[in-house]
Amino acid sequence: MGRPPCCDKIGIKKGPWTPEEDIILVSYIQEHGPGNWRSVPTNTGLMRCSKSCRLRWTNYLRPGIKRGNFTDHEEKMIIHLQALLGNRWAAIASYLPQRTDNDIKNYWNTHLKKKLKKMQSGSDDDDNNDDKLNSCNSQIKGQWERRLQTDIHMAKQALCEALSLDKPTQIFPETKLPSTSSHNPTTTPNQTSLYASSTENIAKLLENWMKKSPNITTITETKPFNINNMVATGSSSSEGTQSTITCTQDHALDSLWSFNSERSCQSEENTNLGESKPQYQEAQVPLMLLENWLFDDAAPQCNEDLMNMSLEESTEGLF
């Protein structure tokens, strides 16, 4: 007999998530925190597999996720890390805290793989193939050492995270991105900003959704965004009470959008300053000596090392 399904397939909804489902999920996680995914469909009434809920959260709704085009820096990081770690997307994602493993994986498969292939095929005609081969060999030679270094890095980060667990800054116990969750910008003491990050994500989602639904009127009156009220009317319904959902959502959407516009102004300011600066710079908290050591030694140093490697290793000259 095969492995039993992770969840009862009967009545399980598949396919794209609706904004209503997103809101229900986010509000539930806001209240209970991520984890115990088994109970999420039961407690929320979502007709989704627990895995699906977890994936939707980690890949899309989780606070602090950066979407859109990858920067040159991110692209280089991915290329180097892939060379070091292979297709360990979760490990790679730990170095790019604002990106999900799924995003990175998709970006690799759709963009970078082709790009590198193109570059490699373009350089095949070069006369110095032997040099490249040697470079490649040396890369393989040092790969295990670097993997060890990476593991040490991750271990340090895990310790770092553990040390900061009792801080009030950690509202959602992030398990997936140990590298920066402890100094992630969204984990500031201000819970509003944390939740706002997720509503911001949803706002974008809903905004697109609304564009596709021009018959839904926008209400300009601003009301405090009470997601629980919304869920109370929305979660118990499926298709039958669409009007109720739509009505309550309009208020929510307006709040979301007004918030989103404020945030977008900030992000625009950041963009105007150049490359978007790491969010932890925006919310610096006093650090203890050990934490300083960890942050100084583990994350930036290692990232620097990784980037410096580009000068020495086989990808040299690709950019």
Place this chain on the structure above:
DNA sequence: AACGCCACCAACCGCCTCGAG
């Protein structure tokens, strides 16, 4: 306008890992 092709990406599937009992 209709069709086919392609790129992109959200989501699914199934195996693996790890911790609890």
Place this chain on the structure above:
DNA sequence: TCTCGAGGCGGTTGGTGGCGT
């Protein structure tokens, strides 16, 4: 030590939109 189940991970698929013919 073993078993079981929840969660994590990476490969793959399917839907969608853009573009060319």
